Amino acid sequence: AQTVTQSQPEMSVQEAETVTLSCTYDTSESDYYLFWYKQPPSRQMILVIRQEAYKQQNATENRFSVNFQKAAKSFSLKISDSQLGDAAMYFCAYRSARSGTASKLTFGTGTRLQVTL
Amino acid sequence: ETGVTQTPRHLVMGMTNKKSLKCEQHLGHNAMYWYKQSAKKPLELMFVYNFKEQTENNSVPSRFSPECPNSSHLFLHLHTLQPEDSALYLCASSLTGTSGLYEQYFGPGTRLTVT
Numbered sequence: 001a002q003t004v005t006q007s008q009p010e011m012s013v014q015e016a017e018t019v020t021l022s023c024t025y026d027t028s029e030s031d032y033y034l035f036w037y038k039q040p041p042s043r044q045m046i047l048v049i050r051q052e053a054y055k056q057q058n059a060t061e062n063r064f065s066v067n068f069q070k071a072a073k074s075f076s077l078k079i080s081d082s083q084l085g086d087a088a089m090y091f092c093a094y095r096s097a098r099s100g101t102a103s104k105l106t107f108g109t110g111t112r113l114q115v116t117l
Numbered sequence: 118e119t120g121v122t123q124t125p126r127h128l129v130m131g132m133t134n135k136k137s138l139k140c141e142q143h144l145g146h147n148a149m150y151w152y153k154q155s156a157k158k159p160l161e162l163m164f165v166y167n168f169k170e171q172t173e174n175n176s177v178p179s180r181f182s183p184e185c186p187n188s189s190h191l192f193l194h195l196h197t198l199q200p201e202d203s204a205l206y207l208c209a210s211s212l213t214g215t216s217g218l219y220e221q222y223f224g225p226g227t228r229l230t231v232t
Contacts, residue, residue, distance in 0.1 A: 009157075
């Protein structure tokens with residue numbers, strides 16, 4: 001079974017600075033997808049960024065980028081130029097690419113990010 | 118908003134009550150999911166429906182009973198719950214197929230408190 005580990009329960013960053021959230025996962029599969037979700041205090045989970053394991057290039061979405069290290073099974077999220085609106089719980093998630101798995105996601109325990117002035 | 122709505126947003130119920138949670142998606146997806154989110158634990162997948170057919174039940178107690186009348190609506194019927202069932206219940210939807218990202222879109226959740 002796959003597992004996802006987020007070793008940082010809480011992180012803090014100053015506005016306009018850069019922060020990196022860690023995620024590691026365990027799988028025996030070679031083809032899969034990885035996601036970072038954001039859950040603000042309003043609770044609606046929002047997809048931030050996604051990465052296909054077969055792609056070597058790291059995904060980027062505006063101020064958000066990932067460092068995907070397949071051999072190390074590591075998938076960290078970098079937030080540049082942090083803004084107050086980035087304060088939220090961040091969840092790393094894994095999904096197998098095998099057919100028939102109906103998009104089943106395995107989540108980590110989350111990292112709470114605080115953004116200070 | 119992401120196109121997935123959930124009602125009610127908050128629910129307080131006694132252990133002998135019967136209540137239902139409702140989820141609706143307006144995204145044209147064919148799969149819907151129920152998750153349970155408890156403090157300091159990973160989101161737990163409870164049920165998966167694909168084209169209205171239940172494809173996964175993660176050993177969820179029978180006091181939780183899902184219903185999916187069509188691809189746009191998903192219910193979670195609750196009866197004789199326990200205090201440890203208090204949590205945030207999240208609904209999600211996605212497309213599915215033999216390959217592809219098929220990212221999930223989440224609703225805002227129902228905060229359930231069992232007294």
